[in-house]
Every structure is written in C-alpha cells, then in structure tokens.
Amino acid sequence: MDGANVDKVAVDDARRALREIFPETPLQLNEHLSRRFDAQVWLKREDLSPVRSYKIRGAFNFFRKAMAAGGRGRTFVCASAGNHAQGFAFVCRHFAVPGIVFMPVTTPQQKIDKTRMFGGEFITIRLIGDIFDQCYAAANAYVEETGSVMVPPFDHAHIIEGQATVAAEIFSQLPKGSVPDLLILPVGGGGLASGVTGYLQEQLPPEAFVLVEPEGAPSLRRSLEAGTPVRLPKVDNFVDGAAVARVGDLNFEALKRFSPEQVLLAPENAICLTIAEMLNLEGLVLEPAGALSITALEILGTERLQGKTVVAVVSGGNFDFERLPDVKERAMRYSGLKKYFILRLAQRPGALRDFLNLLGAEDDISRFEYLKKSARNFGSILIGIETKDPANFKELIRRFEAADLGYQDITDNEILANLII
Incomplete structure (x- = not known):
C-alpha cells in the first residue's frame, strides 16, 4: 500500500476470508436519524462484530498474512x-x-x-x-x-487493508444504484479512515468523505494543518477508543489529500449526548468512539444533510455501564438541561427559603453543598439545578439578578468543575 492506494483485490480477498469468523455487519437505514435530518441515514454497524468493534478486521488480516508467511510457530x-x-x-x-x-x-x-x-x-x-x-x-x-511479532493497532499496511473491508461491504449492501453523498468516518490512529477512503477513492470524490475526531484529541486535524504528522502535547482520554496523540505515518500518507476542514471535531460532551439519546431512543449501545460519526451528523446539521444519502460508520459498542452516570451528567450539561452555580447567600434566617422561591416549576435541585460555613455575614453554596427546557435557565438567571443574588455559573469552567463537582 502506498499513500492513499489500497489494493482492491487484496481487500476483496480479506473480505472473503473474514467470513471464516463472522458474517458481514449490517448496514441499516435508521428511521429516527433519517427523519431528524430529512435524509437517508445509513449506519454501518461495526458494533455488531464478535468483539463489538471493527478492530477484529485488521487483526485478522494481519494474522492471516503472518500465517501464510510461516508465522505459526511465533x-x-x-x-x-x-x-x-x-x-x-x-x-x-x-x-x-x-x-x-x-x-x-x-x-x-x-x-x-x-x-x-x-x-x-x-x-x-x-x-x-x-x-x-x-x-x-x-x-x-x-x-x-x-x-516476537508486534501487531500494531493502525499503522501497518495489513491492518489498513483489513479495515478497508468495511468499505467493500458498504457498497455491496447499499440498494442497487445508490451511492452515498457523504460517508462519515471516525478517526483515532487513522487505520479505518485510511482503508475506507483508499478503497473508495475511485467511487467517491474527496469531498464526499467526512472525518471526525474527538475535540480533545485532534491528531489528524493538527497534522493536516501542519502538513506532517504531529504529536499532541495533551490528549483528553474520555473517548478512549479514538484518543490518539499521533496519527500513524502510513495513515497520514493515506489521508493527507484531505483538507483540515474535512475533519470535524466533536466535543466530548456532545458525544455523551449522542450516547444517551441513541440508548434511550434506539436501544443502541455505543462507546464514545462509536458515537463519533453520529455526533458528526449533528455538527453538519439538516441544511447540509437534507435530501442526501449518508453512511455513518458506527465503529464500536464496548461501553462500560459504570460510566453511564458521568455520560448522563455531561450530556445534560451540553444540552443546557443542567447547570452548576456557586451562590453567595446571606447568613440570616429565611435566606435559603427566599432562594428556593426563585426556582421555577420545572427546576429541580440535584446538588446542594455548603462550601464555606465560617463566614459571619455570607456563605458560599454549590448548587446543581436540572430543568426540562434550557430556556428555563434564562428566566432563572433573570430572577437571580432581579433579587440581587450573588452567583457564578461554573457549568463550563472545567478547572472549577473538576475540583468541586
């Protein structure tokens, strides 16, 4: 494999060989997302592989070729x-x-x-x-x-070739004569995106591909901006399946033909909202990296998607449900349904009751904690409030200000939030 070139014959061979261990993952038309964006939205369900991610494809192809080269004894x-x-x-x-x-x-x-x-x-x-x-x-x-033999996660020709089988399946599963206007691919180290874009470079123009990374790990976006692979000094590991500090060398060669603007950056809290909504509405269990391509739909918006045929690759569903409370919390904050404030309340009888009277009918206190109890005249309180409509907070803040209540909204202050929430 050289640059963006993927050997289609080799990929088709790998695709046939993969049937030894699992059938093709389905390509499903998602009615909910299609109605939402007034488009035909197809999901390539890599979360339904035996290991609930596409990674088995590249690993199988690597091993298959190693066995053929006499690697069985290693x-x-x-x-x-x-x-x-x-x-x-x-x-x-x-x-x-x-x-x-x-x-x-x-x-x-x-x-x-x-x-x-x-x-x-x-x-x-x-x-x-x-x-x-x-x-x-x-x-x-x-x-x-x-x-011993190292099996890399993404930066190897045989791994890329195996991941390219996703593209071969997509085109065989779409209705006859249907060609996607947009193909959305999540990016971590770049193995999946390299394989799929390389296999389909003759069928689809470059602008048909949309690549998406976590906002806290934009290794491909920064590398394309620099014109060479760069290592990020810091990575947010929340999207653990795609939080890569440096895109692979082979992968960058395959993807350098794309513009930085084609790489969308999905905020981690927006990914949480996608996970929560797809679980509640569709019963679809997504890991954070697996939610990237669906989050990209929201970033693109109806104006760009309307009337189009869109394929989004769902890369994985290995979600640890111990993370669900954190995902729900972040999703509510992102959607504007939950906020945290530090309040400065007078230390007098009735002050708390006066504050409670400011809350609306749909406002609910989810966290209440005194931060400082020693002050004689005023005390600081951390309070979390949930509501049913983001517009309710505008009215609540208006009432705070009318009552001359000292407050600070710390919902989006990551330093403070990480310390005290």
Whole structure:
C-alpha cells in the first residue's frame, strides 16, 4: 500500500476470508436519524462484530498474512487496553497461536476480563505501567528481546487493508444504484479512515468523505494543518477508543489529500449526548468512539444533510455501564438541561427559603453543598439545578439578578468543575 492506494483485490480477498469468523455487519437505514435530518441515514454497524468493534478486521488480516508467511510457530504481541486487544485475542484463539497483551495497570477489570474471555488459553495478559505509553514501551522491549511479532493497532499496511473491508461491504449492501453523498468516518490512529477512503477513492470524490475526531484529541486535524504528522502535547482520554496523540505515518500518507476542514471535531460532551439519546431512543449501545460519526451528523446539521444519502460508520459498542452516570451528567450539561452555580447567600434566617422561591416549576435541585460555613455575614453554596427546557435557565438567571443574588455559573469552567463537582 502506498499513500492513499489500497489494493482492491487484496481487500476483496480479506473480505472473503473474514467470513471464516463472522458474517458481514449490517448496514441499516435508521428511521429516527433519517427523519431528524430529512435524509437517508445509513449506519454501518461495526458494533455488531464478535468483539463489538471493527478492530477484529485488521487483526485478522494481519494474522492471516503472518500465517501464510510461516508465522505459526511465533508469539504475537500487542499493546492495548481496548478494542484492539479484544480483536487481537479473538484472532489468536481462532488461529490457535500464543499472544501476549500488554495493558496498563490502570485498565478497568471489565476490559481485562473481556480480553481474556475472547483469547482463552491462547492469551497472556501483562499489566505494566500506569499509562499507555509505558505499556507500549514495555511491549516493544519484549518484542525486541524475544523476536516476537508486534501487531500494531493502525499503522501497518495489513491492518489498513483489513479495515478497508468495511468499505467493500458498504457498497455491496447499499440498494442497487445508490451511492452515498457523504460517508462519515471516525478517526483515532487513522487505520479505518485510511482503508475506507483508499478503497473508495475511485467511487467517491474527496469531498464526499467526512472525518471526525474527538475535540480533545485532534491528531489528524493538527497534522493536516501542519502538513506532517504531529504529536499532541495533551490528549483528553474520555473517548478512549479514538484518543490518539499521533496519527500513524502510513495513515497520514493515506489521508493527507484531505483538507483540515474535512475533519470535524466533536466535543466530548456532545458525544455523551449522542450516547444517551441513541440508548434511550434506539436501544443502541455505543462507546464514545462509536458515537463519533453520529455526533458528526449533528455538527453538519439538516441544511447540509437534507435530501442526501449518508453512511455513518458506527465503529464500536464496548461501553462500560459504570460510566453511564458521568455520560448522563455531561450530556445534560451540553444540552443546557443542567447547570452548576456557586451562590453567595446571606447568613440570616429565611435566606435559603427566599432562594428556593426563585426556582421555577420545572427546576429541580440535584446538588446542594455548603462550601464555606465560617463566614459571619455570607456563605458560599454549590448548587446543581436540572430543568426540562434550557430556556428555563434564562428566566432563572433573570430572577437571580432581579433579587440581587450573588452567583457564578461554573457549568463550563472545567478547572472549577473538576475540583468541586
């Protein structure tokens, strides 16, 4: 593979070989999203693969080619705390070859257990380092010391080729004669986007592709702006399946033909809103990275989507439900249904009752905490308020000001919010 070029014959071979382990993931017309944006919105459901993500495709293709090259007697290694580890483990068991998965010590037990379940007796899990970079360094050191085979998550031609099978399936599953006006792809390290755009570069013009990254991990967007791969100094790990500090070298070569403006940046709290809405309305369980392409629909808006045929790749559904309270909280804040204030109330009888009388019929207190009790005349209170309509907060703040109530809205102040909420 060179740059944006993907060998279609090799991809079609990989697609046929994949049927050894799972059928094609469905391409589904989503009625809810289609009505919402007055378009035909199709979802490519990679969350319905055996490991609930597309990562199994690249891992299988890598192993398949390694087996053909005489690699059956070797040990395979990967470093991952997420979907790559699970795809790797599944394929190790399929080919009955030993694999070692390096994970950070901080990896949630649920992910460790799932990886062990997929790999069974063929997998050894080593917990090393507090962060991924330490874990990855340990995995590379082990490979150099033992001559094992490293299976990278995205920056390898065989991985990209395997992920490109998503594109081959999409075009065979669309109604006859239908061609997408827009194809939306989530981006982390760039393996999926490289494979899909490379496979379809003759069928679709460059402007038909929409790429989307988390706002807190815009590695591709910044690299395209710089004209070369750059490493982000800081990454927000909330969208853990796509929070990559540096896009892969091969992946950048494949994607450098796109403009930075074609890479949308999805706010993490907007992704939370997508997760909550799709779970409540559609019963669809999405991990944060799996919600990226649907969040992109909201960013694009009806004006750009109206009347179009749109395909959005849902990349994964490995959601840890222990995160659900945090997702709900962030979704409500993003949608304007929840706010946090620091209030300055007089230390006198009746002051609290006077404040409560300012609340509207649809306003509900979800958090109440004294921050300072020692002041003689005034006290500071942290209060969280939920409501049913964002417009209610405009009226509430108007009443705050009319009552000459000292307040500070800290909902979007990340430093304060992280310290005291």
